[in-house]
Amino acid sequence: MRRTHRVIITRRLPDVVETRMRELFDAELNMTDAPMDEAALAAAMQAADVLVPTVTDRIDAAMIERAGPNLKLIANFGNGVDHIDVAAANARGIHVTNTPGVLTEDTADMTMALILAVPRRLVAGARTLLSGEPWAGWSPTWMLGRRLGGKRLGIVGMGRIGQAVARRAKAFGLAVHYHNRRRVSTAVEESLEATYWESLDQMLARMDIISVNCPHTPATYHLLSARRLALLRPDAFIVNTARGEVIDEAALVKLLEAGKIAGAGLDVFEHEPVLNPKLRRLANEGKVVVLPHMGSATVESRIDMGDKVIMNIRAHLDGHQPPNRVVPAML
Ligand code: 8YV
Numbered sequence: 001m002r003r004t005h006r007v008i009i010t011r012r013l014p015d016v017v018e019t020r021m022r023e024l025f026d027a028e029l030n031m032t033d034a035p036m037d038e039a040a041l042a043a044a045m046q047a048a049d050v051l052v053p054t055v056t057d058r059i060d061a062a063m064i065e066r067a068g069p070n071l072k073l074i075a076n077f078g079n080g081v082d083h084i085d086v087a088a089a090n091a092r093g094i095h096v097t098n099t100p101g102v103l104t105e106d107t108a109d110m111t112m113a114l115i116l117a118v119p120r121r122l123v124a125g126a127r128t129l130l131s132g133e134p135w136a137g138w139s140p141t142w143m144l145g146r147r148l149g150g151k152r153l154g155i156v157g158m159g160r161i162g163q164a165v166a167r168r169a170k171a172f173g174l175a176v177h178y179h180n181r182r183r184v185s186t187a188v189e190e191s192l193e194a195t196y197w198e199s200l201d202q203m204l205a206r207m208d209i210i211s212v213n214c215p216h217t218p219a220t221y222h223l224l225s226a227r228r229l230a231l232l233r234p235d236a237f238i239v240n241t242a243r244g245e246v247i248d249e250a251a252l253v254k255l256l257e258a259g260k261i262a263g264a265g266l267d268v269f270e271h272e273p274v275l276n277p278k279l280r281r282l283a284n285e286g287k288v289v290v291l292p293h294m295g296s297a298t299v300e301s302r303i304d305m306g307d308k309v310i311m312n313i314r315a316h317l318d319g320h321q322p323p324n325r326v327v328p329a330m331l
Helices: 015-024 038-047 061-065 086-091 104-117 122-130 160-171 186-192 200-204 249-257 277-284 299-317
Strands: 006-009 026-028 050-052 073-075 095-097 152-156 175-179 209-212 237-240 263-266 288-290
Touching (some): 006 015, 006 038, 015 026, 050 299, 061 086, 073 299, 104 160, 104 263, 152 160, 152 200, 160 186, 175 200, 249 263, 249 277, 277 288
Parallel strands (some): 006 050, 050 073, 073 095, 152 175, 152 209, 237 263, 263 288
């Protein structure tokens, strides 16, 4: 059967997703999985009816300018669309979709893993056994971390992922606090026993652990600025599984180096894929736990994300509004 709609996928996706795409569309796969450089991405934008990019593709206004006449949908494989200029795309009649909902629980699990790993010194402890030096054995005062139970967790961004983190945190005996653009419903607040702070500054100054769970948008760029980070208590920990750009990373490094906050757990970085060498050093010293953007990295999540992409493309090609359309007002 001849498939007429040219769908270009910029990275390797799970086999089952790629196979289904080949069954449904004239799908062009990236067998090498190498991220596309600017020229390759521009060529894909020229040739495609539908582009399926990921977080590693920068689709700014200049790139949108280079889109061919047939490109009418950018069906992002991923939730965050901060790498796509949605307004510029819409102005050219190109719709943008994402994959919300299917990576919520996995990302919340990874957030909880960091909330555990940093105060309980999980990586630092493991490293002592892997260093090659013999282990001197158990000691009552060695490898002491901080207890989670009874501490206060301040969640920045109480959307799907923030709420999923709150559910987990509650089970670990953490008191849930949050800051969000809009206060969540009374029912949600009550079920999470969550305390709302309209002032982010006020919340930051009072928490034991901060978790960043808001999207990166123009409004949240460096939301945790140098000024705000300085409000954190010296014994506070900060965890980020959202986007590096939400935190002023250089300011965070300075605070960590000066011992003005206790530690950080970072799954995302401001200049991915480059890891700030100072963060690497802090991680080697055990003050920071770093992960390579693994929040949604489960087989199940990635297959579900692929299904969402396919549903968005199908709806669009059938002339319907795709279920997960993103418009600038949502950002
Ligand atoms: C994805 C993510 O792996 O969905 C998101 O926003 O940050 C990640 O979990 C990535 O964006 C895929 O493009």
